[in-house]
Amino acid sequence: MTITAAELPQFQSPLVRALAWSCFSETLLNEMTGQHGIISRPKLPLTPHRMNWLRNLDQNDQPLKAHLHEHCHSTRLGLVFESLWHFFLREDPDTELIAHNIPVRDGKITLGEFDLIYYCGVSKRHIHLELAVKFFLGIPNTQAPPGLDQWFGPNRADRLDRKLARLSQHQLPLAYTEAGREVISQLGIESIDQELRVNGILFHANDDTNSYPALNAKHQRGDWRSLSEFQIEQTEALNRDDWRYIEKPSWLAAEFNTATPLTNKHLQMATHKPIMLINAQRQRRFLVADDWAD
Numbered sequence: 467m468t469i470t471a472a473e474l475p476q477f478q479s480p481l482v483r484a485l486a487w488s489c490f491s492e493t494l495l496n497e498m499t500g501q502h503g504i505i506s507r508p509k510l511p512l513t514p515h516r517m518n519w520l521r522n523l524d525q526n527d528q529p530l531k532a533h534l535h536e537h538c539h540s541t542r543l544g545l546v547f548e549s550l551w552h553f554f555l556r557e558d559p560d561t562e563l564i565a566h567n568i569p570v571r572d573g574k575i576t577l578g579e580f581d582l583i584y585y586c587g588v589s590k591r592h593i594h595l596e597l598a599v600k601f602f603l604g605i606p607n608t609q610a611p612p613g614l615d616q617w618f619g620p621n622r623a624d625r626l627d628r629k630l631a632r633l634s635q636h637q638l639p640l641a642y643t644e645a646g647r648e649v650i651s652q653l654g655i656e657s658i659d660q661e662l663r664v665n666g667i668l669f670h671a672n673d674d675t676n677s678y679p680a681l682n683a684k685h686q687r688g689d690w691r692s693l694s695e696f697q698i699e700q701t702e703a704l705n706r707d708d709w710r711y712i713e714k715p716s717w718l719a720a721e722f723n724t725a726t727p728l729t730n731k732h733l734q735m736a737t738h739k740p741i742m743l744i745n746a747q748r749q750r751r752f753l754v755a756d757d758w759a760d
Contacts, residue, residue, distance in 0.1 A: 484719035600666040612676035688750035
């Protein structure tokens with residue numbers, strides 16, 4: 467079982483909400499075609515046992531706090547996301563975290579690193595798992611078919627097709643290089659499978675009805691509005707909604723009740739950089755400057 471962000475149980479602990487979202491929500495991709503075959507997402511569903519574990523942890527999240535305090539000294543979303551996965555794989559009775567952030571070197575040259583390697587007790591397999599978490603806004607191109615090159619990070623420097631290309635052409639093939647095989651052998655592993663977990667939310671343009679075959683059809687969705695569009699909507703009684711501002715460190719654990727009521731200060735912020743909002747229905751939205759998509 468997987469869940470969308472809106473379907474997450476009402477965990478009181480922001481850290482437990484972030485953990486549940488990171489490990490059990492719908493992914494952006496179900497699978498990817500790599501240089502050595504199809505690579506699927508992890509087969510670690512939200513079982514009743516894991517749900518009970520999350521509920522118990524929500525009553526006392528001190529073990530999770532202690533883990534992050536010891537192992538994650540950053541608020542960067544990617545590093546927090548990875549550390550939450552490390553905690554899950556260490557705690558779950560069906561998995562064993564073998565190693566993480568393992569450099570792969572050819573002499574003095576670092577070729578890259580493995581995000582993590584774990585052992586799955588159900589499938590009896592060692593697995594090299596690559597992780598990513600991304601929030602992309604879609605800018606449909608009316609002159610071209612729908613494609614992954616039409617999805618941009620909030621700062622416009624990041625693009626979904628480029629991120630996935632790096633995963634498929636650089637990070638995942640590391641396991642098949644001589645240096646990568648040597649690292650795996652040093653861990654006492656004879657054979658290894660690969661998995662890929664790309665979490666995130668895609669924020670669709672208001673008029674985007676396109677389908678994207680490469681993506682998980684159930685991927686988590688939001689939308690984005692320019693400031694002018696948003697302000698017009700908010701003045702129309704039928705469309706008025708209560709949106710609140712989410713600071714970036716809280717994007718993984720976003721919750722309406724703890725988000726910040728929207729003020730003119732936040733609207734001014736959106737003229738300089740996109741900001742994320744959430745409403746009572748737990749829908750998410752990016753608010754962007756009027757010329758952001760140009």
